[in-house]
Structure formats: structure tokens, C-alpha cells
Amino acid sequence: MRIALDAMGGDHGPGPNVAGALKALAAAPDLTVVLVGDKGQLDPLLADAPAGRVEVFHCTESVGMQDKPTEAFRKKPDNSIARCWQLVATKAVDGLVSAGNTGAVVAGGLFTRRFLKGVRKPGIAAVMPTAKGRCVILDVGANVFPKPAHLLQYGVMGAVLARHMLGVEQPKIGLINVGEEQGKGHDLVQQTYDLFRNGPLKDRFVGNVEGRDIHKGAADVIVTDGFVGNVVLKHAEGVFDFIMHMVGQDVIGVLSAERDLAVQAARAMVGKLHYSAFGGASLLGVDGVCVICHGSSDERAIASALGVAAQDVRVRLNDRIVEELAALPAMGDGEE
Amino acid sequence: MRIALDAMGGDHGPGPNVAGALKALAAAPDLTVVLVGDKGQLDPLLADAPAGRVEVFHCTESVGMQDKPTEAFRKKPDNSIARCWQLVATKAVDGLVSAGNTGAVVAGGLFTRRFLKGVRKPGIAAVMPTAKGRCVILDVGANVFPKPAHLLQYGVMGAVLARHMLGVEQPKIGLINVGEEQGKGHDLVQQTYDLFRNGPLKDRFVGNVEGRDIHKGAADVIVTDGFVGNVVLKHAEGVFDFIMHMVGQDVIGVLSAERDLAVQAARAMVGKLHYSAFGGASLLGVDGVCVICHGSSDERAIASALGVAAQDVRVRLNDRIVEELAALPAMGDGEE
Numbered sequence: 001m002r003i004a005l006d007a008m009g010g011d012h013g014p015g016p017n018v019a020g021a022l023k024a025l026a027a028a029p030d031l032t033v034v035l036v037g038d039k040g041q042l043d044p045l046l047a048d049a050p051a052g053r054v055e056v057f058h059c060t061e062s063v064g065m066q067d068k069p070t071e072a073f074r075k076k077p078d079n080s081i082a083r084c085w086q087l088v089a090t091k092a093v094d095g096l097v098s099a100g101n102t103g104a105v106v107a108g109g110l111f112t113r114r115f116l117k118g119v120r121k122p123g124i125a126a127v128m129p130t131a132k133g134r135c136v137i138l139d140v141g142a143n144v145f146p147k148p149a150h151l152l153q154y155g156v157m158g159a160v161l162a163r164h165m166l167g168v169e170q171p172k173i174g175l176i177n178v179g180e181e182q183g184k185g186h187d188l189v190q191q192t193y194d195l196f197r198n199g200p201l202k203d204r205f206v207g208n209v210e211g212r213d214i215h216k217g218a219a220d221v222i223v224t225d226g227f228v229g230n231v232v233l234k235h236a237e238g239v240f241d242f243i244m245h246m247v248g249q250d251v252i253g254v255l256s257a258e259r260d261l262a263v264q265a266a267r268a269m270v271g272k273l274h275y276s277a278f279g280g281a282s283l284l285g286v287d288g289v290c291v292i293c294h295g296s297s298d299e300r301a302i303a304s305a306l307g308v309a310a311q312d313v314r315v316r317l318n319d320r321i322v323e324e325l326a327a328l329p330a331m332g333d334g335e336e
Numbered sequence: 337m338r339i340a341l342d343a344m345g346g347d348h349g350p351g352p353n354v355a356g357a358l359k360a361l362a363a364a365p366d367l368t369v370v371l372v373g374d375k376g377q378l379d380p381l382l383a384d385a386p387a388g389r390v391e392v393f394h395c396t397e398s399v400g401m402q403d404k405p406t407e408a409f410r411k412k413p414d415n416s417i418a419r420c421w422q423l424v425a426t427k428a429v430d431g432l433v434s435a436g437n438t439g440a441v442v443a444g445g446l447f448t449r450r451f452l453k454g455v456r457k458p459g460i461a462a463v464m465p466t467a468k469g470r471c472v473i474l475d476v477g478a479n480v481f482p483k484p485a486h487l488l489q490y491g492v493m494g495a496v497l498a499r500h501m502l503g504v505e506q507p508k509i510g511l512i513n514v515g516e517e518q519g520k521g522h523d524l525v526q527q528t529y530d531l532f533r534n535g536p537l538k539d540r541f542v543g544n545v546e547g548r549d550i551h552k553g554a555a556d557v558i559v560t561d562g563f564v565g566n567v568v569l570k571h572a573e574g575v576f577d578f579i580m581h582m583v584g585q586d587v588i589g590v591l592s593a594e595r596d597l598a599v600q601a602a603r604a605m606v607g608k609l610h611y612s613a614f615g616g617a618s619l620l621g622v623d624g625v626c627v628i629c630h631g632s633s634d635e636r637a638i639a640s641a642l643g644v645a646a647q648d649v650r651v652r653l654n655d656r657i658v659e660e661l662a663a664l665p666a667m668g669d670g671e672e
Contacts, residue, residue, distance in 0.1 A: 066517060103515075131578055141514055144522045178477055178566040179439075181402060186480045186563060211570030215578035227522060228567055230514040234547030235568055239575040242467055242551035243609075247583055250605040251598055258594040262587055269586040273579075 001030055003289075003309045004093040005302070007037030008062035008080040009100025011295045014038075017099065018045040020302025024310075025053050027303065031310050034093055036080045037062070059083045063100055065295055069107035081108050088288035089114060095289025095309045097280065099297040105290065106142045106283060114287040116318055118325035121150045122285030123226070124292060125161055126233050127278045132217030136162045136171075140229035140281055148191040151175070151223050155201055156324050157284040158221035164315040165308070166220070173201060174209035174219030176228055184208060188225065196223075200328050237275055244270060280305030282312060284321065289313055337366055339625075339645045340429040341638070343373030344398035344416040345436025347631045350374075353435065354381040356638025360646075361389050363639065367646050370429055372416045373398070395419045399436055401631055405443035417444050424624035425450060431625025431645045433616065435633040441626065442478045442619060450623040452654055454661035457486045458621030459562065460628060461497055462569050463614045468553030472498050472507075476565035476617055484527040487511070487559050491537055492660050493620040494557035500651040501644070502556070509537060510545035510555030512564055520544060524561065532559075536664050573611055580606060616641030618648060620657065625649055 007017045014037060021033040032053050035042050039058040046054060061076040063069070073082055084096040085108040098105045102124075109122060123139035123146075136158045143150060155173045162171035175193055177185045182193060189208070196205040209218045214232070224232070244266065252262045271277065275294055280301070283290040289312040291305045312318075343353045350373060357369040368389050371378050375394040382390060397412040399405070409418055420432040421444040434441045438460075445458060459475035459482075472494045479486060491509045498507035511529055513521045518529060525544070532541040545554045550568070560568070580602065588598045607613065611630055616637070619626040625648040627641045648654075 068519065129578075131581060144514060176567060178480060178563055183404065189563075211567040211572075212574035212577075214571060215574045227514055227525075228564055231512060231547040231564055232567060232571055235550060235571055236547075236575050238548035238551045239572050240579060241548070242465075243576060243579045243583075245467060246605055246609065247579075247587070247602075250608075251583070251588075251601045254601045255591075255594045255598060258591045258598075262591060262594075262598065265587045265590045266583075269582055272586075273582065 001310055001313050002032045002034060002093040003306055003313075004034045004036050004057070004084040004087045004096040005306065006080045006084050006096065006098035006100050007035040007042055009098040010293065010297050011065065014041050014045060016297060016299045017302055018042065019299035020297070021054065021306065022049060023299055023303035024306035025050055027307060028310050031306070033306065034087060036083045036087070057083060057087065063104045065101050067101060067104065069101065069104040072101070072104055073107065073111065081105055085109065085112055088112070088290070094313045095291070097291045097293065097302070097305045097309050099293035099295055099302065102141060102292055105292050109283050109286040109290055112286065116285055116287050116325070117322050119285035119321075120153060121146065122283055123150070123154045123157065124281045124283050125158055126281040127166070128215070128233070128236055129273050129278075130215045130217035134166050135214070135217065135220055135222055136166065137214070137222040137224065137229055137233060138284070139224065139226040140233045141226045142283065144225060144227040146188070146225050148188060148195050151188075151192040151225070152195045152199065152201070153285070153325065155196060155205075155221060155223050156328065157321050158223065159204060160317065160320050160324055161282065161284065162220045164317055164320060165311060168220045171204060171220035172206045173204045173221040173223060174206045176214070176222060176224035176232070177208035177210065180208050180210060182207070192223070240273065276301035276304065278304070279308035282308065287318065289318065337646055337649050338368045338370055338429040339642055340370045340372050340393070340420040340423045340432040341642065342416045342420050342432065342434035342436050343371040343378055345434040346629065346633050347401065350377050350381060352633060352635045353638055354378065355635035356633070357390065357642065358385060359635055359639035360642035361386055363643060364646050367642070369642065370423060372419045372423070393419060393423065399440045401437050403437060403440065405437065405440040408437070408440055409443065409447065417441055421445065421448055424448070424626070430649045431627070433627045433629065433638070433641045433645050435629035435631055435638065438477060438628055441628050445619050445622040445626055448622065448624075452621055452623050452661070453658050455621035455657075456489060457482065458619055459486070459490045459493065460617045460619050461494055462617040463502070464551070464569070464572055465609050465614075466551050466553035470502050471550070471553065471556055471558055472502065473550070473558040473560070473565055473569060474620065475560065475562040476569045477562045478619065480561060480563040482524070482561050484524060484531050487524075487528040487561070488531045488535065488537070489621075489661065491532060491541075491557060491559050492664065493657050494559065495540060496653065496656050496660055497618065497620065498556045500653055500656060501647060504556045507540060507556035508542045509540045509557040509559060510542045512550070512558060512560035512568070513544035513546065516544050516546060518543070528559070576609065612637035612640065614640070615644035618644065623654065625654065
């Protein structure tokens with residue numbers, strides 16, 4: 001299987017991308033990585049690459065983290081993100097991984113216009129830790145003003161991901177809202193609630209989930225609009241960093257004899273719960289696997305994302321999404 | 337000064353409310369608390385009350401935590417929340433505190449139709465801990481589908497609260513968004529960004545704030561719609577509980593000789609950062625002080641909320657809000 005990696009993406013340039021690719025190759029014997037980026041910068045980093053399993057697809061431009069996506073695509077046609085998507089669209093690769101400008105990665109996917117059959121709007125699914133294991137949250141940024149029917153489809157796609165990637169046999173779906181009771185929140189969530197409650201997913205739907213219950217593991221699939229999902233995903237990261245800083249200062253800081261032991265244990269815990277352990281977020285709904293990484297991704301995060309992309313391909317995640325969507329009764333076809 | 341306390345509010349009935357009132361009275365010699373609720377249940381709890389500083393305003397009904405606010409007000413006219421608001425409206429008290437049904441407390445405030453001069457829509461402001469101290473976040477639930485002009489006013493009201501209640505001389509205002517750059521997010525945040533950036537608050541406005549930067553202390557006043565604010569406030573609580581659970585298990589759990597020391601330190605840290613230390617959230621924009629507590633509030637949280645309400649009165653928070661709003665140039669008077 002072949003995965004394209006946006007070698008120019010992320011805050012730290014090609015270094016962690018190439019290192020992450022080599023790490024992923026060591027872990028997955030069936031994987032070939034196509035590094036998309038500037039050959040002059042990439043070749044010197046590839047001295048230790050396993051023969052025949054890394055290719056470089058040369059391109060001359062890259063999208064900056066602050067660039068506006070549509071503008072970047074117009075002004076820099078030979079950018080690494082666009083080239084990754086072209087490789088996906090022509091089936092030269094099975095999927096792509098990028099730690100670059102998220103908006104540009106999503107825009108690239110939308111520009112291909114090759115949505116999976118039945119999909120109205122792609123969404124980004126991230127995985128977060130909970131007290132019961134892990135949950136999928138989507139959308140975390142592709143669609144900041146969705147329609148209820150989009151959110152229903154996110155429930156379907158998220159459940160496929162939870163089943164095939166997290167091993168949850170019967171995923172429960174929850175809707176982020178400001179209260180548990182039906183009738184809470186604005187029109188979007190009220191209408192979405194009704195679609196879930198009265199539709200084909202009613203047996204999987206656990207109802208509204210409040211902010212405080214997400215990490216209790218109230219649902220395996222947390223559905224929300226891309227604005228709220230993006231805020232929640234980043235907020236989890238921010239609260240985590242803040243609390244661990246306070247734990248270091250107020251708790252570990254008062255220890256003496258066992259301080260080193262506590263520091264080691266805290267590091268291991270951070271490693272387990274940190275976003276880099278969760279393999280990046282999957283853009284679901286586009287024909288071709290796409291895993292989007294945090295801009296600050298290190299080697300471990302890139303390797304983990306490549307692993308997720310490879311696994312998405314192995315379990316034929318997209319075929320399963322198409323099957324599940326096809327099994328839904330047609331709904332509201334009048335609206336986009 | 338006189339504060340009405342919804343003695344029937346919260347998940348645990350009159351017990352923690354009365355205990356919290358007695359605790360608050362001990363801390364504030366200028367305070368009188370009017371307990372609003374069922375006299376038969378309240379009188380037996382008042383054996384130790386300081387003479388002349390606790391009054392009971394009897395009422396026969398209460399709003400359940402699951403009740404729909406408007407329905408509750410129609411079907412239970414003698415409920416404790418409505419009675420608290422009537423005491424505020426008739427100036428029999430200076431403010432109210434309630435741990436009851438938040439929707440009903442807000443609805444009660446809106447029903448009075450006594451908004452502060454210039455206020456378009458009241459909002460709820462909560463205080464959260466950050467790496468730099470504390471920040472105000474609003475709205476956290478009164479207005480789930482606001483207009484840009486409402487959010488601008490929340491910036492003004494939040495800054496008044498930060499200055500007079502948190503002691504921040506020159507509060508910085510940030511807008512929750514999915515990216516830092518101008519032009520990110522949906523219409524509401526884009527238009528709100530422009531109002532802040534080009535309007536009278538431009539010198540205080542630090543721009544968009546992402547979920548991960550809130551607890552870094554990126555701004556003293558975090559402005560957002562009531563849906564996102566509610567999710568963020570509760571999510572902070574949920575992540576905090578989850579992380580502290582994991583710290584207990586993975587970090588403190590591996591210690592032996594210094595385990596008790598670490599447990600004590602962790603408890604102290606939780607006490608410092610827990611929502612009960614932050615005194616409840618203030619409904620800003622209504623003529624009369626109103627502090628809304630968490631449903632699960634204990635004695636400490638109620639006492640702390642009464643302390644906040646009393647301080648709101650002392651610093652004449654509402655007068656200052658009116659002054660600041662009056663100083664803004666008139667904007668977009670055509671829209672509601």
C-alpha cells in the first residue's frame with residue numbers, strides 16, 4: 001500500500017516528516033511512503049531509508065500555515081498539498097497524510113469533488129481519550145456551519161470509524177449540546193436531535209452530551225459542528241497542558257524522595273494521553289484516505305498518522321462508509 | 337445589603353443552600369440573606385442563624401432541574417426562582433443567587449424586562465482559572481444564537497467584571513474561533529471580529545483565541561456565543577476531572593512513601609481550581625445582581641456565590657456596565 005506524505009507540512013519542515021516516515025516503515029512491512037516535497041531538501045534526509053519503500057515526488061512550492069487556502073492553491077499550483085491530492089485522485093496512492101495547513105488540506109479534498117457515494121459534506125474525525133477508552137469526535141473543523149443532514153452522516157461515518165479503527169462493536173452516538181434534555185440548544189442541534197432520535201440510527205443514539213460528559217465516555221461517537229468540535233479538540237489539549245503544568249508545580253513539586261518516580265510516571269501518562277499518540281484526524285467522506293496532523297507534529301505523531309492511514313486502507317474504511325450510507329433510507333434530498 | 341437565595345435550588349435541596357448562607361454571613365458582616373423557599377423545610381435548619389441576618393420568604397413551589405423554564409413559570413407561579421426575581425424587581429433585595437435550573441433563572445431575568453440601560457441581551461459570565469490567573473468567559477448559556485452586536489456588548493460587560501471583580505486594570509478581550517487569523521470561522525465570528533477590530537474596543541481586542549489558548553491566559557475576557565461558552569465551561573470541568581482521575585491512578589498510584597503527601601497536595605490543587613472556588617456565574621445585563629451556581633453546588637460553592645453577589649453590589653458592577661455601554665458610540669441600532 002502506498003501513502004503520500006506532505007513532506008513540507010507542519011511547523012518544523014521536512015525533518016519530523018521524514019523521520020516519522022522511516023519510523024512508520026519500520027512498523028508496517030506492507031507500506032510504501034511517497035514523500036511529496038522539495039527533492040533538494042528531502043534527498044539528504046533519506047540516507048537510511050529502506051530500499052524501494054520511499055519515493056520522492058518532487059514539487060517546488062508549499063502552503064504556509066497562515067496562507068489562505070483558496071489563495072494558496074491559486075498562487076502556488078505546485079504546492080505539496082495539491083500534489084498529494086492529485087496522487088490520491090489518480091489512484092497513484094491509497095491515501096495521504098499532512099501536518100500542513102488544515103484548511104488547505106480540506107480545501108484540496110473538496111476541490112477534487114470526488115466525495116464518496118452518498119456523502120453530502122466531508123467532515124474531520126479526531127480521536128480523544130476518555131475514562132472508558134477512546135471516542136471519535138467529528139466534525140472538528142471541515143464544516144463550521146453544517147446542516148442537520150450533514151451531522152447525521154457524521155454519526156454514520158464516525159460509527160464506522162469507531163467500529164473498524166477503535167474496535168467498538170456497537171458504537172453509541174451522542175450529540176454535543178448545552179443540556180441533556182431534548183429541546184435544548186439552537187435550531188441546528190434540535191433538528192439534528194430529531195433526525196437521530198426518529199431515524200435509522202435511533203438505536204445507537206444516546207441523546208445530547210454535555211461538555212462535562214465527553215471525557216467520561218458518554219458516547220463512542222461525539223457529533224457536533226466543525227466550529228464546536230474544533231474548539232473542543234483544542235480546548236482538551238489546552239486544559240490538559242494547563243492541568244499537567246499545575247500538577248507538576250503543586251503536586252510533584254512538593255515531593256522529595258519520590259519526585260523522580262512521579263516525574264517519570266507523569267511523563268508516561270502525558271505520552272499516553274497526548275494528541276501525538278492518537279494518530280491525527282481523518283477527513284472522512286472523500287474518495288481516498290486522508291489523515292490530518294497537528295501542525296506541531298513530531299516524528300512520533302507523523303509515524304502514528306501514517307499508521308492510521310495505512311490501517312484505514314487495510315480495513316477498507318471508505319468502502320464501509322459507502323455501504324453504511326447506502327443502507328440509510330433517503331432523507332431530505334431536497335437540501336444540499 | 338440584602339441578597340435573595342433560592343433555597344430550593346440545586347441537586348441537593350435546602351441543606352447546602354442554608355449551610356452556604358450561614359458560611360457567607362460569617363464572612364461578610366454587611367450581608368443579610370433572604371432565603372426563598374418552603375418555610376417548613378427551612379426553619380428547622382436555622383437554629384444557628386445569626387439574629388436578624390437571615391429572613392425566610394415563604395413560597396410553596398420550586399422548579400425542577402428537568403422542567404422546561406417557560407412551562408415551569410406558567411404552571412408554578414409561586415416557585416422560588418420567580419419569587420427571587422420579584423424581590424429583585426421590587427428592590428426588596430440587591431441581588432439573587434440560585435443553584436436551580438439555569439434556564440429558569442435566565443428566563444426569570446428576561447421576563448422582568450428590566451435590562452440595564454443600553455443592554456440588548458443579557459449574558460452569563462463565568463470565571464475560569466488560567467496559567468496567568470483567571471479569565472472571564474461569556475456568554476456561557478443565556479444566548480445560544482447571538483448577533484455580533486450582542487457579543488460586542490459581552491466584551492464590554494466582561495471587561496467591567498474583569499476590572500472590578502478580578503482586579504485586571506486593562507482587560508484584554510479575545511474571541512473564541514477555530515484559528516487565530518482574521519477571516520476564520522463562520523459569519524457570526526467574522527462579523528464580530530470586525531466589530532471589535534474596527535470599533536471602540538479595538539485597543540483591548542487581542543483577536544481570535546483558539547481552544548488551546550484559553551487556559552494559557554491568552555485574554556482576560558473570552559467572548560463567545562452561549563452554545564460554545566456552555567460547552568467550553570463544562571468541558572473544562574470534564575477534562576479536569578478526567579485528568580485528575582488519571583493523575584491519581586497513573587502518577588500518585590505508583591508512589592509509596594510520599595503518596596499521602598501527594599494526595600494532600602492534589603486535593604489542595606483541586607480545591608483551588610475547582611468550579612466551587614469560583615463563585616458561580618453572573619448573569620450580566622439585567623437590572624439587579626444575579627449569580628447562577630452549578631446544580632451540584634455544595635455549601636462552599638453557595639457561600640462563594642453569595643460572596644460574589646455581595647461584591648457585585650459593593651463595587652456597583654451594574655452602574656459601571658451602564659456607564660461603559662453609554663460611552664460606546666451607537667452602533668447598528670437597526671437590529672435588535
